[in-house]
Amino acid sequence: MLNIQKNVKLSEYSTFKIGGEAKEFVEVKNEKEFLEAINYAKENNLKFFILGGGSNVLFDDRGFEGIIIKISAPSPRRAQQGGPALGWQDTSLEFWAGYSLSSLVNFARGNDLTGLEWAVGIPGTIGGAVRGNAGAFGGVMADVIAEVKAYDTSELKVVNYELRNCDFGYRDSIFKKNPGLVIVSAKIKLEKGDKEKIKEKMKEILKKRSIKQPKDWTGSAGSFFKNPIVEDEKLRKSFEKETGNKAIENRVSAGWLIKEAGLKGEKFGNISVSDTNANFLINSGSGTMEEVLMAASIIKQKIRDKFGIELQEEAKIVYY
Numbered sequence: 001m002l003n004i005q006k007n008v009k010l011s012e013y014s015t016f017k018i019g020g021e022a023k024e025f026v027e028v029k030n031e032k033e034f035l036e037a038i039n040y041a042k043e044n045n046l047k048f049f050i051l052g053g054g055s056n057v058l059f060d061d062r063g064f065e066g067i068i069i070k071i072s073a074p075s076p077r078r079a080q081q082g083g084p085a086l087g088w089q090d091t092s093l094e095f096w097a098g099y100s101l102s103s104l105v106n107f108a109r110g111n112d113l114t115g116l117e118w119a120v121g122i123p124g125t126i127g128g129a130v131r132g133n134a135g136a137f138g139g140v141m142a143d144v145i146a147e148v149k150a151y152d153t154s155e156l157k158v159v160n161y162e163l164r165n166c167d168f169g170y171r172d173s174i175f176k177k178n179p180g181l182v183i184v185s186a187k188i189k190l191e192k193g194d195k196e197k198i199k200e201k202m203k204e205i206l207k208k209r210s211i212k213q214p215k216d217w218t219g220s221a222g223s224f225f226k227n228p229i230v231e232d233e234k235l236r237k238s239f240e241k242e243t244g245n246k247a248i249e250n251r252v253s254a255g256w257l258i259k260e261a262g263l264k265g266e267k268f269g270n271i272s273v274s275d276t277n278a279n280f281l282i283n284s285g286s287g288t289m290e291e292v293l294m295a296a297s298i299i300k301q302k303i304r305d306k307f308g309i310e311l312q313e314e315a316k317i318v319y320y
Helices: 031-043 076-080 101-110 126-131 195-212 233-243 254-260 289-307
Strands: 005-009 021-028 048-051 057-059 064-071 085-089 092-096 145-152 157-162 181-189 271-273 281-283 316-318
Touching: 021 031, 031 048, 031 064, 031 145, 031 181, 057 289, 092 101, 101 126, 101 195, 126 181, 233 254, 254 289, 271 289, 281 289
Parallel strands: 021 064, 048 064, 057 316
Antiparallel strands: 005 021, 085 092, 092 181, 145 157, 145 181, 271 281
């Protein structure tokens, strides 16, 4: 039976530590519970939002007038009974959407599977990573996806999407374009690798991550803006020269642009631009959604005025 909770503080379920109370809240740890929660929302005419690990999301200060369905991993004991993978054969494995991306990375490393080293240190769930086609250091989820199992909340049925039908793009997918499609699990295809090389590559990426990102994500949603496509070749070359990074697909780091606009370390009430990575907005502890949106608006205006570039939010904004 589902444990439906009332008036739950959403600030406790977001790395941004911002948000009012959800009218109703339920945590689901497997497909059966998930389907029960969706049916409950439908039967009670409640709008719903599917929550993963709580990173990359900004909740309304007023809360959420509906039900939050949080997809979580089973308890450690249940997870250990067969390992976290729902199915595993050679280099192919299937994971429930509620497991953390780090659990998938650790599983791959422990079984000498390569292809996910780039994801080490990224927070959030597998479902969220697939939905937003998470990526870093030249790798993305689309590189390792074989198939995604999703629930169509409008048709009330489970649908399997092969890679070619997932419509993956930069921080995008068919699941992000269609909020009614909720990821249930993902089949991952990796390759056999050398244990020591896998470990060494992960160490190298963690070192790079520690330099480029704040050590503690508490009070932040991670990268707040998507890296934009920059048509100005001179600006792209300046970015590549200063950072040593390639402008892949002509995309330039949003954090670099924000820094170049002189906003690194800038404060907007209780929200500040990180002095480590300017694409991270930091909540000092009493920040509000209104302050975040104000900061984002000012940043976007500055970038528009200086470079003629329109930044787009990567973080999901969930209104009341």
